[in-house]
Every structure is written in structure tokens, then in C-alpha cells.
Amino acid sequence: MRKGEATRERILESAFELASTEGLAGLSIGRLAERNGMSKSGLFAHFGSKEGLQLDVLELATARFRDRVFTPALRADRGEPRVRALFNHWLEWIDDQSNPGGCMLTAAAIELDDQPGPARDMLVDVQRQWAEMLARAVRIAIEERHFRADVDPALFAFQLYGIVLSYHHARRLLRDPRARRRARDAFEALIQTAHPRPTR
Amino acid sequence: MRKGEATRERILESAFELASTEGLAGLSIGRLAERNGMSKSGLFAHFGSKEGLQLDVLELATARFRDRVFTPALRADRGEPRVRALFNHWLEWIDDQSNPGGCMLTAAAIELDDQPGPARDMLVDVQRQWAEMLARAVRIAIEERHFRADVDPALFAFQLYGIVLSYHHARRLLRDPRARRRARDAFEALIQTAHPRPTR
DNA sequence: TGCATAAAAGCACGATCGTTCGTCATCTTC
DNA sequence: GAAGATGACGAACGATCGTGCTTTTATGCA
Numbered sequence: 074m075r076k077g078e079a080t081r082e083r084i085l086e087s088a089f090e091l092a093s094t095e096g097l098a099g100l101s102i103g104r105l106a107e108r109n110g111m112s113k114s115g116l117f118a119h120f121g122s123k124e125g126l127q128l129d130v131l132e133l134a135t136a137r138f139r140d141r142v143f144t145p146a147l148r149a150d151r152g153e154p155r156v157r158a159l160f161n162h163w164l165e166w167i168d169d170q171s172n173p174g175g176c177m178l179t180a181a182a183i184e185l186d187d188q189p190g191p192a193r194d195m196l197v198d199v200q201r202q203w204a205e206m207l208a209r210a211v212r213i214a215i216e217e218r219h220f221r222a223d224v225d226p227a228l229f230a231f232q233l234y235g236i237v238l239s240y241h242h243a244r245r246l247l248r249d250p251r252a253r254r255r256a257r258d259a260f261e262a263l264i265q266t267a268h269p270r271p272t273r
Numbered sequence: 274m275r276k277g278e279a280t281r282e283r284i285l286e287s288a289f290e291l292a293s294t295e296g297l298a299g300l301s302i303g304r305l306a307e308r309n310g311m312s313k314s315g316l317f318a319h320f321g322s323k324e325g326l327q328l329d330v331l332e333l334a335t336a337r338f339r340d341r342v343f344t345p346a347l348r349a350d351r352g353e354p355r356v357r358a359l360f361n362h363w364l365e366w367i368d369d370q371s372n373p374g375g376c377m378l379t380a381a382a383i384e385l386d387d388q389p390g391p392a393r394d395m396l397v398d399v400q401r402q403w404a405e406m407l408a409r410a411v412r413i414a415i416e417e418r419h420f421r422a423d424v425d426p427a428l429f430a431f432q433l434y435g436i437v438l439s440y441h442h443a444r445r446l447l448r449d450p451r452a453r454r455r456a457r458d459a460f461e462a463l464i465q466t467a468h469p470r471p472t473r
Numbered sequence: 474t475g476c477a478t479a480a481a482a483g484c485a486c487g488a489t490c491g492t493t494c495g496t497c498a499t500c501t502t503c
Numbered sequence: 504g505a506a507g508a509t510g511a512c513g514a515a516c517g518a519t520c521g522t523g524c525t526t527t528t529a530t531g532c533a
Contacts, residue, residue: 115481235435315511
């Protein structure tokens with residue numbers, strides 16, 4: 074009972090790494106078994122099916138994202154500081170060494186957008202929640218009068234998401250060293266448009 | 274000589290469709306042959322290798338992108354109109370029915386970001402050119418005094434790219450019907466930040 | 474220490490993968 | 504009409520895929 078749980082986690086760990094660079098579809102039971110020094114069938118028994126394995130990996134990815142981005146940002150002060158914290162942790166998450174292939178959720182979003190099934194459903198759920206979380210943080214910033222009252226929280230979340238995606242693109246595909254600075258500049262510009270107009 | 278060229282193009286056409294939804298790695302010679310009512314070996318002979326096929330598909334994708342987005346935008350007036358045309362054609366391209374799985378280049382950008390090889394190299398080239406093209410259009414808008422002189426063309430391109438990526442995400446994964454409007458709003462907001470400040 | 478049980482291995486299966494090879498039909502060109 | 508090039512086919516290859524079974528090994532508790 075105990076041992077099984079441990080190896081299962083070890084497998085999931087390396088499955089996460091593999092899927093991070095190769096994609097969820099690139100996860101192969103055979104290679105995964107080889108990496109973990111065990112037999113295909115022995116590994117397979119832990120998940121019941123390849124789809125089960127993919128779902129578990131996706132679940133692990135969202136749990137980590139929660140722990141590294143979502144939760145720590147909640148410790149920041151309400152309003153603009155929290156919006157900033159969300160953005161900063163998000164960028165750090167993308168660059169984190171435990172994500173050798175960039176953000177798995179972003180990769181999965183492209184990979185699964187035309188692949189109906191439980192994996193896609195789970196991912197859509199997570200992404201909707203995340204977008205809602207971003208919008209909520211913006212709404213709070215409006216309440217705190219850090220942002221103007223006419224700021225559209227959902228639109229702000231949309232724009233924020235865009236900056237992060239563009240960063241992901243520039244950083245991971247183009248390997249552009251200026252990506253980070255651009256992301257920060259874009260973020261500051263976005264924040265600026267949301268700030269109250271100077272009283273005159 | 275003539276016949277071969279024709280079937281080759283027919284194959285590439287359906288390969289493009291297949292790769293659009295399944296990804297470049299999801300391209301399978303067997304299924305592709307089945308779809309085209311011909312044998313695996315007969316089809317295979319046209320490309321020499323799977324990698325060759327992928328490269329040809331990628332090439333087709335960039336050619337189409339050029340024809341549908343790049344080139345028509347050049348017919349718009351220099352300056353802000355051209356920037357708007359680039360954006361509009363880009364959005365239309367994403368929604369185009371000939372792209373059943375969304376923009377192939379975007380999907381490939383995620384799929385190949387950790388897969389070194391000629392396909393990745395070609396894609397990086399195209400994407401760099403595209404970013405440069407966007408920046409150039411912005412630079413022209415500055416020259417035309419449509420945009421302020423202190424606008425950073427590369428940053429503007431980065432932001433524009435972000436809006437489109439966010440649109441892709443909201444539209445294709447989340448199936449959010451408000452995606453289009455959000456993209457337009459974000460674009461107008463971006464344009465606004467680039468406009469000359471009102472004289473007072 | 475023994476035993477029930479959980480975990481892993483071993484083996485095999487049908488499919489599908491990309492690829493090679495030899496052959497045949499069709500068409501062009503002399 | 505003969506000769507040669509072109510295009511497609513069928514069969515087969517070694518590998519790998521996911522997934523069942525049965526057997527062996529390891530583990531945790533009485």
C-alpha cells in the first residue's frame with residue numbers, strides 16, 4: 074500500500090517532465106518505464122490506461138500551478154499588489170526549472186483544443202477558473218480604488234493572459250533575451266491604463 | 274511529371290488539414306494515405322521521409338499565412354490603417370474554415386519549442402520575420418505621425434501578438450463567444466496608448 | 474516468522490508506426 | 504511500335520505503441 078503510492082508519485086514526477094517537453098500525447102508508457110527502470114506492465118498497472126495517466130499528469134500540473142502561482146499570490150495585499158503578484162509568480166512559473174518545456178497547461182491548451190475528451194474538459198475547467206481568478210483580483214483592485222471603476226475585469230484578464238502568452242512565445246520559441254523586459258513593460262503599460270486618471 | 278505534382282499537392286492539402294487539428298507530430302503517413310485513397314508507400318515516395326512531409330506542410334502553412342495576412346495587409350494605407358489591417362486579417366485567418374484547428378503556426382510554436390531540428394529552425398525564422406514585419410508597420414505608423422514617437426515598435430508587436438494569442442486561447446480552447454469582442458477591445462486600447470496625446 | 478496481499482515483472486497480443494524494396498501500369502519520347 | 508521515365512502498389516521489415524494475462528517477488532501485518 075505504502076510502497077505503491079511512493080513509486081506512483083515517482084512515476085508521475087518523471088511523466089510530468091516528459092510531458093512538459095514532449096507534450097501530453099508524446100507520453101509513451103514504454104519510454105516512461107525505461108526512464109524509471111521498471112517494466113511497462115508494472116508501470117501501467119498504476120494508471121489503468123494511458124488516458125488515466127494523462128489525466129493524472131494534468132492534475133499534477135494544475136496542483137503545482139496552484140501551489141506556485143495561485144496560492145502565493147493570495148498572500149499579497151488585496152488590489153494592485155495582488156495583481157502584480159499573480160503576474161510575477163506566473164512568469165516565474167514559466168521559467169521554473171521544474172518546467173523544462175514551459176508551462177504544461179499552456180502547451181496542453183493548444184494540444185487539446187481540438188481533442189474532445191475528459192482531458193480537455195478538465196483543462197477547460199482549470200483555465201476558466203484561472204481566468205475567473207484573474208478577473209476577481211482585478212475586481213478587488215477596483216474596489217480598493219487602485220484601478221478605475223470603468224476597468225473591465227474580464228478584459229483586463231484577457232490582456233494579462235495575452236502578455237503571458239506572448240512572453241511564453243518569445244521566450245520559449247524565439248529564445249529572445251528581451252522577452253522578460255518586454256513582458257514587464259507590457260504589464261506596466263496595462264496597469265497604467267487601469268490607474269485612476271490624475272486629478273487636475 | 275505533371276500527374277505527380279498534382280497528387281502531391283492534393284496530399285499536402287489534406288496533410289495540412291490533418292496537422293491543423295492533430296498537430297505536426299500527429300501526422301501519420303498511414304492515416305494520410307487512407308484519407309487520400311492511396312497506399313502508404315505511394316504517398317511516402319512523394320516526400321522521402323516523415324520529416325520531409327512535416328517541413329512541406331509547415332512551408333505550405335507559412336505560404337498561406339503570407340497570402341492571407343501578410344500580403345493583403347500591404348495593400349492598406351501606410352501607418353495605422355496597415356496596422357489595423359494586419360490585426361484584422363490575422364484574426365480572420367485564425368477563424369478561417371481552412372484552418373480547422375486554428376493557426377498551425379501557433380500550434381507549431383508550442384509543439385516545436387523544445388524539439389530541435391529543421392522544422393523548428395524554419396518556424397523560428399518565419400516567426401522572427403513576422404515579428405519584424407509587425408514592428409516595421411508600427412515604425413511606419415510613427416513616421417506617419419499616427420503613433421507617438423516614443424512608441425516602442427518591438428514592444429507594440431509583442432503586445433499585439435499577445436492579444437492574438439489570448440484570442441486564440443479564448444476562442445479555441447474555451448470556446449468563449451466574447452473572445453472576438455475582447456480581442457477588438459484590447460486592440461483598440463493598445464492603439465489608444467500609441468496615439469498622440471491630445472493637444473491642450 | 475509466516476502469510477495475505479500488494480507490487481512488479483514477464484510474456485504475448487494485435488495495431489500501427491516509418492521505411493524499404495521489387496513490380497507493374499501508364500505515359501512520354503524517339 | 505520500342506525504350507525509358509514516372510507514379511503508384513503490395514508486401515514485408517523491425518520498432519514501438521497500449522493493453523491484457525499469468526507468474527514471481529516484495530512488503531506489511533498477525
